[in-house]
Amino acid sequence: MNCNNIIELKNISFQYPDEAFSLENISLQIKKGEKIVILGENGAGKSTLLLLLNGILKPQHGDLLFYDKKLNFSQKELFQLRKTVQLVFQDPEIQIFSGSVYEEVSFGPMNLSLPLDVVKNRVEKSLQTLDILHLKDKPVHLLSFGQKKLVCFASILAMQSEIVIFDEPTASLDQRHIDLVLNFMEYLSTNEKTIVITTHDIDFAYSFATKIVLIKDGKIIKTGSPQEIFFDNDILQKINIKKPLILEIFEKLNKGDIINNAPKNKEELFKIIEELL
Amino acid sequence: MIYFDKYSYFTKLKNTHPAEKFVFSVGSIIIASFSKSIVLSFCVFFTVSLLIVFFAKIKLTVYLKSLSVPLYFLVPSCIVLAFSSIKEHSIIMLPFLNLAISHKSLINSIFLLFKSLSIVSLLYFLILTTSLTEILNIFTKLKFPKLLIEIASLTYRFIFILLDCANNIYISQNSRCGYGTIKNSFKSLGYLITNLFSISLQKSNLIYNSLESRCYNGEFNFLQKKYLFSLKNILFIVIFDVILILGLIISRLKNIL
Numbered sequence: 001m002n003c004n005n006i007i008e009l010k011n012i013s014f015q016y017p018d019e020a021f022s023l024e025n026i027s028l029q030i031k032k033g034e035k036i037v038i039l040g041e042n043g044a045g046k047s048t049l050l051l052l053l054n055g056i057l058k059p060q061h062g063d064l065l066f067y068d069k070k071l072n073f074s075q076k077e078l079f080q081l082r083k084t085v086q087l088v089f090q091d092p093e094i095q096i097f098s099g100s101v102y103e104e105v106s107f108g109p110m111n112l113s114l115p116l117d118v119v120k121n122r123v124e125k126s127l128q129t130l131d132i133l134h135l136k137d138k139p140v141h142l143l144s145f146g147q148k149k150l151v152c153f154a155s156i157l158a159m160q161s162e163i164v165i166f167d168e169p170t171a172s173l174d175q176r177h178i179d180l181v182l183n184f185m186e187y188l189s190t191n192e193k194t195i196v197i198t199t200h201d202i203d204f205a206y207s208f209a210t211k212i213v214l215i216k217d218g219k220i221i222k223t224g225s226p227q228e229i230f231f232d233n234d235i236l237q238k239i240n241i242k243k244p245l246i247l248e249i250f251e252k253l254n255k256g257d258i259i260n261n262a263p264k265n266k267e268e269l270f271k272i273i274e275e276l277l
Numbered sequence: 278m279i280y281f282d283k284y285s286y287f288t289k290l291k292n293t294h295p296a297e298k299f300v301f302s303v304g305s306i307i308i309a310s311f312s313k314s315i316v317l318s319f320c321v322f323f324t325v326s327l328l329i330v331f332f333a334k335i336k337l338t339v340y341l342k343s344l345s346v347p348l349y350f351l352v353p354s355c356i357v358l359a360f361s362s363i364k365e366h367s368i369i370m371l372p373f374l375n376l377a378i379s380h381k382s383l384i385n386s387i388f389l390l391f392k393s394l395s396i397v398s399l400l401y402f403l404i405l406t407t408s409l410t411e412i413l414n415i416f417t418k419l420k421f422p423k424l425l426i427e428i429a430s431l432t433y434r435f436i437f438i439l440l441d442c443a444n445n446i447y448i449s450q451n452s453r454c455g456y457g458t459i460k461n462s463f464k465s466l467g468y469l470i471t472n473l474f475s476i477s478l479q480k481s482n483l484i485y486n487s488l489e490s491r492c493y494n495g496e497f498n499f500l501q502k503k504y505l506f507s508l509k510n511i512l513f514i515v516i517f518d519v520i521l522i523l524g525l526i527i528s529r530l531k532n533i534l
Contacts, residue, residue, distance in 0.1 A: 021494075054490045079492055083449040087490040094483040098499065099410045099434050119500050137502070139286055139408065141437035159491065252488035 012062035023218045037205040038198045040215035045197040052268045055081045086161040090168045092148035104137045126157035146177035163194040206244035207265040289334040294504040296409040301514045308521045314528035315388045321395035323414035333406050359386040451501045
């Protein structure tokens with residue numbers, strides 16, 4: 001039935017060597033074209049989960065299925081997995097290791113052993129897509145935080161992977177850069193990429209996601225559509241998450257069948273308000 | 278001065294082929310180091326300085342400031358070299374120290390000063406017009422050991438991260454009066470160093486993760502920017518170096534005569 005899973009985690013458990021933190025019994029399916037948002041408090045295990053998806057951390061128990069085939073963590077398989085799954089880290093400082101923007105962006109595609117002109121095309125196209133072609137000869141240490149973040153996006157985009165994972169992409173950015181990030185997400189999803197994001201922006205999570213994963217203390221508490229999650233008041237309280245503002249307003253307005261008519265975004269909410277007036 | 282390298286990204290010569298700049302600078306350094314005449318060394322120093330200021334469009338203040346760094350070492354050592362034990366033809370004498378400056382030793386030390394300055398200016402020409410990544414690319418083409426080049430390129434990037442990190446810790450300590458008394462200063466400095474060490478370890482792990490996730494296979498492969506050779510520049514380099522060699526020969530011949 002689930003033959004369109006790109007990645008499936010099956011009862012995965014992971015513990016850091018110093019036993020400081022562990023993930024327990026994680027099961028998650030990632031299908032093509034899905035937009036998955038992982039919500040949870042700081043230290044709930046979101047970032048660890050993302051590292052597992054990329055094969056950087058090796059789980060102690062459970063299976064990682066990659067296109068329905070069990071991953072044995074051999075170098076060859078990991079290469080294939082990482083070619084398919086790309087990870088944008090939260091802190092651009094740790095992702096960027098080269099002195100120049102152009103070299104940084106070319107690092108990933110060069111590792112895929114593509115012909116040089118293909119690499120060049122990819123690098124320039126992804127810099128163009130993010131509108132940072134003018135930064136290409138600049139030294140990295142003279143860029144602003146927001147610009148560094150965009151360079152990270154470009155270097156991941158140049159990999160042209162099936163799945164793109166973002167670890168808190170909008171953290172400590174100004175409004176202009178947040179908008180750029182959100183535009184980039186839209187761009188990826190119109191290009192039929194599969195996206196996995198961790199975030200604390202509930203409103204964004206609600207309107208963007210097709211699937212939401214709630215995680216607390218290293219365990220997945222609930223997985224479901226945004227409607228399923230955000231109308232479940234008990235679970236929201238348990239995980240200390242507020243309801244999206246759109247839904248709160250909608251609930252105040254309407255006492256009928258809330259779940260099926262709930263607005264997905266601001267525009268839909270405005271329409272409902274206009275109809276009521 | 279920490280961000281000294283940023284000038285190489287804004288100079289007029291940033292789009293010239295790095296190999297041209299490298300050959301000009303290193304070739305001339307080799308020739309200039311054979312110089313035995315004050316005039317020749319001074320001429321090299323003067324022309325290269327003109328090139329840096331008017332051709333590469335590095336601000337004069339920036340250039341002078343960067344020259345002041347080696348001068349701190351050069352001037353005192355040249356002064357010391359000028360002194361020798363008292364002889365008959367001394368210009369200045371310090372009899373109580375049994376030291377004097379003779380005509381010959383004075384000229385010798387001035388010559389040394391200008392010779393060093395001519396080589397320093399050529400080196401600055403390279404540093405101020407070529408970014409470190411480009412210089413390392415040249416070393417790659419010259420088949421230097423890959424390991425050394427990779428270490429150099431990583432060091433270049435992480436120096437800035439380390440400095441940034443140390444600076445942030447320092448500010449956070451200082452804003453809480455961590456350097457108020459001498460005793461506290463020592464304590465804070467200790468914390469800063471230990472903290473910096475553990476942060477470096479932690480960050481290096483995280484960076485390794487980020488490399489792994491982009492299919493890192495043990496080698497850093499980058500796409501290198503393409504530059505065009507310019508006939509004008511090559512001609513200029515050849516003419517400059519030929520003149521330099523001619524000057525070298527003439528000054529040596531004069532010495533013999």
